Amino acid sequence: MNKDMLLSAIEEKRxxxxxxxxxxxxxxxxxxxxxxxxxxxxxxxxDLHIRKTKKY
Known part of the structure; x- marks a missing residue:
């Protein structure tokens, strides 16, 4: 699921x-x-769009 689709699903569920x-x-x-x-x-x-961009 791409980022835009996921954000859309989040807004719809909210x-x-x-x-x-x-x-x-x-x-x-x-x-x-x-x-x-x-x-x-x-x-x-x-998991898909925030954690992968963080560097520890």
């Missing part, structure tokens, strides 16, 4: 999460599921 949380509450099972999916996307972005 919007979905906000809508779900607004309708069902932040602690609803569905909001938690969407939050975990967003976390996975953010972690993938970090």
């Amino acid at each position: 919007t979905e999460l906000l809508n779900i949380a607004f309708d069902n509450g932040l602690t609803s099972p569905l909001a938690i599921e969407y939050s975990q999916e967003l976390d996975r996307l953010l972690n993938l972005y970090e």
Whole structure:
């Protein structure tokens, strides 16, 4: 997945999460599921596009 596609998926999932949380509450099972999916996307972005550019 290229960087632009991943960023687009992150923004889409973030919007979905906000809508779900607004309708069902932040602690609803569905909001938690969407939050975990967003976390996975953010972690993938970090692994692919941030960590590889850092030098230790």
